Amino acid sequence: MSRPSPTPIYTLRGAAAPLNTLHFSCQEGSQPLLFSGSGKGSVHVWNLDSRRAERVLDGHSGSSVIWVSTLQSTGALLSQGRDMRVCLWDLSEGRAEVSDSLWTGSVGFCQCSSLETGQGAWLLACPGEQTEEIKIIAFPSKKVMCSLLPDAKLGMVMCLRLWQPDAGPGPLLLAGYEDGSLLLWDVSQRRALSRASSTCPEPLMCLAFDPQRMRGVSGSSDNNLRPWALDENRNLQLQDPVALVNPGVSQLCIRGDGKLLASAGWDHRVRVFGWKRLRPLAVLQHHTDMVLGVAFSDHRDPRRRLLAAASKDQRISLWSIYNEGPDTG
Structure with missing residues (x-):
C-alpha cells in the first residue's frame, strides 16, 4: 500500500504578510529557531518549541525581506531587503540590534x-x-x-x-x-x-x-x-x-544529508524528491497561495529534522518527513 499523503505537524501564523524566505538555526546547546523574512520588511524569529515568534525585527523600512541566513561562527543574523540593504543583526543576550549594514544598489x-x-x-x-x-x-x-x-x-x-x-x-x-x-x-x-x-x-x-x-x-x-x-x-x-505537473519554482533546497530535494511551487505545493535520482517522493498540499521558500533544518537528531515552507498566504508549514531509512532514492 502507498503511504498516506503527509500533513504538516503544525503551522506558524501571525506574520500578517507574504513570507518570502526561511532559514533554520539548530546549533548544539542553543534553542532551535526558524527565521522568516516577510513582504512587509520584518524578520520573525520563531521558537520551534513554543511555536511562537519570540522576536520581530524591523530593519528594512517596510521593504520586502528576500533572504535571511546566520553565521555559524558568531550566531549573527543576516537579512537582505528590497531597500537595497543587507543588515547584520546582533541577537546575543536578548539583543535585537542592527550592528552593521551594507548598501548593495540592487x-x-x-x-x-x-x-x-x-x-x-x-x-x-x-x-x-x-x-x-x-x-x-x-x-x-x-x-x-x-x-x-x-x-x-x-x-x-x-x-x-x-x-x-x-x-x-x-x-x-x-x-x-x-x-x-x-x-x-x-x-x-x-x-x-x-x-x-x-x-x-x-x-x-x-x-x-x-x-x-x-x-x-x-x-x-x-x-x-x-x-x-x-x-x-x-x-x-x-x-x-x-x-513537473505545473510550471513555476520559487526556490530549491537540498537537505544536509544529501538525500532529499524540496521545491517551492507556484501551484501552492511543495514537492519532495530523492536527490540521488530525482525520483518524486511526495507532494505536500497545504497552502492556498504560491509557496515562495523552503528550508530543511540542520538538527543533530535526525528525528527532529523538519522541512519548512513559506507561502504568500502568510503561513509557514512545518513537516517531518523521510527522517528514517538509509536511502530515499
Missing part, C-alpha cells in the same frame, strides 16, 4: 550568498548596481574583493551560490541569469570557468548545489527542473530535465 530579487572564511570573517556575494554585476565583499572590513561581469549579455543575475571546494583554490560561485544561462566563476581569478545555456530561455529563478556530489539543479518559470553537474575539469554539464 533593485532585483536575487538573494545574496555568504561563505564563512574564519572566526567572524566571511564573504558575501550580492547583486550589484549594474544588471549583470555580482560583487564579492569581505567582512568585517566590507572591502569589495571583486566585481564579476560576464562577457556576453545574459540579462539580470537571478540566483547565486558561493562555496569553497575541498581541493584547489577558491572560492567558486555559481550564478544563474535572466536568459537561462548558468555560470561557474572562479572568484580569486575573477573569471568565468564554465557556462551552460538551457534550451529553454526562461530566467533561472533559483538553484541548489551539492558540493559533495558536485551536482546541482535549477528551477524557472516553466515546468521543468534542470539538473546539472561539474566534471573533473569544472565544466558544467546539463542533464536530462525532470518534468
Whole structure:
C-alpha cells in the first residue's frame, strides 16, 4: 500500500504578510529557531518549541525581506531587503540590534550568498548596481574583493551560490541569469570557468548545489527542473530535465544529508524528491497561495529534522518527513 499523503505537524501564523524566505538555526546547546523574512520588511524569529515568534525585527523600512541566513561562527543574523540593504543583526543576550549594514544598489530579487572564511570573517556575494554585476565583499572590513561581469549579455543575475571546494583554490560561485544561462566563476581569478545555456530561455529563478556530489539543479518559470553537474575539469554539464505537473519554482533546497530535494511551487505545493535520482517522493498540499521558500533544518537528531515552507498566504508549514531509512532514492 502507498503511504498516506503527509500533513504538516503544525503551522506558524501571525506574520500578517507574504513570507518570502526561511532559514533554520539548530546549533548544539542553543534553542532551535526558524527565521522568516516577510513582504512587509520584518524578520520573525520563531521558537520551534513554543511555536511562537519570540522576536520581530524591523530593519528594512517596510521593504520586502528576500533572504535571511546566520553565521555559524558568531550566531549573527543576516537579512537582505528590497531597500537595497543587507543588515547584520546582533541577537546575543536578548539583543535585537542592527550592528552593521551594507548598501548593495540592487533593485532585483536575487538573494545574496555568504561563505564563512574564519572566526567572524566571511564573504558575501550580492547583486550589484549594474544588471549583470555580482560583487564579492569581505567582512568585517566590507572591502569589495571583486566585481564579476560576464562577457556576453545574459540579462539580470537571478540566483547565486558561493562555496569553497575541498581541493584547489577558491572560492567558486555559481550564478544563474535572466536568459537561462548558468555560470561557474572562479572568484580569486575573477573569471568565468564554465557556462551552460538551457534550451529553454526562461530566467533561472533559483538553484541548489551539492558540493559533495558536485551536482546541482535549477528551477524557472516553466515546468521543468534542470539538473546539472561539474566534471573533473569544472565544466558544467546539463542533464536530462525532470518534468513537473505545473510550471513555476520559487526556490530549491537540498537537505544536509544529501538525500532529499524540496521545491517551492507556484501551484501552492511543495514537492519532495530523492536527490540521488530525482525520483518524486511526495507532494505536500497545504497552502492556498504560491509557496515562495523552503528550508530543511540542520538538527543533530535526525528525528527532529523538519522541512519548512513559506507561502504568500502568510503561513509557514512545518513537516517531518523521510527522517528514517538509509536511502530515499
